[in-house]
Amino acid sequence: MTHITKECGTHAGHQRHTNRGEIPCQLCADANKEYHKARNTDAKELKRLKAEDRLIAQMYVMERLAIARKREREKYATQVQESA
Numbered sequence: 001m002t003h004i005t006k007e008c009g010t011h012a013g014h015q016r017h018t019n020r021g022e023i024p025c026q027l028c029a030d031a032n033k034e035y036h037k038a039r040n041t042d043a044k045e046l047k048r049l050k051a052e053d054r055l056i057a058q059m060y061v062m063e064r065l066a067i068a069r070k071r072e073r074e075k076y077a078t079q080v081q082e083s084a
């Protein structure tokens with residue numbers, strides 16, 4: 001028998017049903033679905049953020065490389081001028 005409590009319609013309510021070995025009521029089943037949907041969205045968002053972080057890190061490295069190459073070129077150009 002499924003007991004409807006004041007927690008019904010929440011993820012906690014759903015857990016309460018399952019902990020008691022009950023079949024969750026519709027309110028709790030819906031809440032549980034929403035909860036997992038939200039969690040999935042969070043996980044995706046986190047993954048996307050991590051991908052962005054990686055991209056920024058790569059851009060930063062590339063920028064530093066570009067600066068280093070530019071300095072190398074400038075150094076080389078100065079050396080060529082000096083030896084000429």
Ligand SMILES: [Zn+2]
Nearest residue numbers: 008013025028
């Ligand atoms: Zn319930």
